Amino acid sequence: MTDIFSLVAPFFGLILLGYGAAHLFGRRDRAGSARPGLEGMGWLNVYILYLALPSLFFTLISRTPIHELTRFDFILADVAATYSVFTLIFVAALWFRRAPLAEATVQGLAAAYGNIGYMGPGLALLALGERAAVPVALIFSVENVAHFITAPALMAVAGSEKQNPARLALSVLRKILLHPFILATTIGVAAAALQVQPPLAIRRLIEALAPTAAPCALFAMGVTLGLRPLRRAPVELTYIVPAKLLLHPAVMYLVLSAAGNFEPIWVQAAVLLAALPTATNVFVIAEQYGVWQERASATILITTALSMLSVTGLLYLIGSGGVPADLFP
Numbered sequence: 001m002t003d004i005f006s007l008v009a010p011f012f013g014l015i016l017l018g019y020g021a022a023h024l025f026g027r028r029d030r031a032g033s034a035r036p037g038l039e040g041m042g043w044l045n046v047y048i049l050y051l052a053l054p055s056l057f058f059t060l061i062s063r064t065p066i067h068e069l070t071r072f073d074f075i076l077a078d079v080a081a082t083y084s085v086f087t088l089i090f091v092a093a094l095w096f097r098r099a100p101l102a103e104a105t106v107q108g109l110a111a112a113y114g115n116i117g118y119m120g121p122g123l124a125l126l127a128l129g130e131r132a133a134v135p136v137a138l139i140f141s142v143e144n145v146a147h148f149i150t151a152p153a154l155m156a157v158a159g160s161e162k163q164n165p166a167r168l169a170l171s172v173l174r175k176i177l178l179h180p181f182i183l184a185t186t187i188g189v190a191a192a193a194l195q196v197q198p199p200l201a202i203r204r205l206i207e208a209l210a211p212t213a214a215p216c217a218l219f220a221m222g223v224t225l226g227l228r229p230l231r232r233a234p235v236e237l238t239y240i241v242p243a244k245l246l247l248h249p250a251v252m253y254l255v256l257s258a259a260g261n262f263e264p265i266w267v268q269a270a271v272l273l274a275a276l277p278t279a280t281n282v283f284v285i286a287e288q289y290g291v292w293q294e295r296a297s298a299t300i301l302i303t304t305a306l307s308m309l310s311v312t313g314l315l316y317l318i319g320s321g322g323v324p325a326d327l328f329p
Contacts, residue, residue, distance in 0.1 A: 004315045011123050012308045014215055018222020026227050041220060048118075048217045054184030055209035056121055057140075060133035061188030062197065068134050069189050071266075075142050077259035078270055081252040082143055086112035086150070089243055097236065101158035105151060106292040107236060109285060110299045111243040113147055114276035116140050117181060118221050122214025123276075124269050127315055132269040139273050141185045148175050151285050224280055225301050234295040237302060240278075244303050245310045249275035257327035264325035268318050275314050277303035 061069065090108035093099040099107065114120070117140060124132045152172050156165070176182060197203055252274035256267050278300045286296040317323050 004312055004319060007127055008123070008308065008312050008315065011119065011126075011214070011218055014218035015222035015225070015304065018219040018224075019226040020222075021219075022223045022226025026223070041223060044216065044220050048213065048220055050180045052209050052213035052216055053117065053121070054180045055206045056211075056213040057137050057181060057184040058188040058191070059206055059210045060121075060125075060130065061137050061185055062191035064134050064188075064192050066189070066193045069138070069192060071138070071262075073260050074135065074256075074262055074266060074270075075138060077255050078139055078252070079142060079146055080259075081255035081270075081274070082112050082248070083146065084251055084255070085243055085248045088247075089240060092239065093236070100291070102155055102289060102291040105154040105158065106282065106286045106289075106296055107240060109147065109151065109282050110278045110296060111240050112248060113143075113279045113282050114244070114248065114273055115221070115279045115304075116143060116273050116276060117279065117281075118217040119276050120273050122218070123311075124272055127272065127318075128265055128269055131265045135266040135269040136273065137185050137188070139270060141182050144179065144182065145176050147281075148172060148179070151289075155289050221280060221304075225297075225304065228283070228297040228301070230298050230301050231294060233298055233302065236295060237299060240299055241303055241306065244278055244299075245275060245307055249314065253323065254327065257325075261326060267325045268323060271323060272311070272314060272318070275307070275311055277307040 086108040089111040090104050093104035093107040094101070097104075097107075116136075120140060121133075121136055124136045149172055152168060156168055191197065198206065249271045253267070253271050256262055256270055278296075280300055283293065283296045283300055286293045314323075
């Protein structure tokens, strides 16, 4: 157990360092001068989103045999598991909490949209090895496409989005096709299929960028959480937090076991990513549509704090053989 804690501690330590830095340097100094706020994160986020993480995805995927990148049975099972959790919380918010459609959408995303971009790649590769790169990249790309479609579509139905259907569809398509992570994954798949690599100078630049992705992303995540203080814990967290940290990985495990015989590393990677805390993008979506912003921020902060225990426990189960690849051999 000590080894597992030592494995995850640097990841959560980087988040904690960012959180502490936000509180230490993100307030006004004694002279009353303003210090950097969220706007100060702009260029670091550009580096992470457009350079470091895409370089990591391309590096790993482009070296993978093409037949491993076309596991549609795995992709469908993963999406089915994630959207089972989304649907459950979405319906619970509508029926039991009488939440408006827009709020129910954000609540569903808070329970099903894990931090698979910032935390996922680094943690999965360190805990499970480079063989986890392919399922991690597939899960990230496919789930983000699904979330990019789901959020604006439901917000349009709710009336939060004022664009006409054609313009909305074009906007969603543009977000999908031009997202840097998905672009990097697509180019990586093409490189794997054609068995080509970029010129040596470019390859070395990409290989220099890739290792910086995880530390920069996790520190940035901590700063972002630190600059959005928790003012109150909403009652919705009583069902969203356990749904994200416990139900989502459990459903993922059951669905993958029922769907087919996948390699153990693929199952473990999918379950690990499902167990990650709520993605910071959920707050971005809430902010964009002007619904549930403060509670979305609280959800991200609390699930991130509690996930240090839940993710550590899950990795201990994986390491001790408590998560076999197939429950129904």
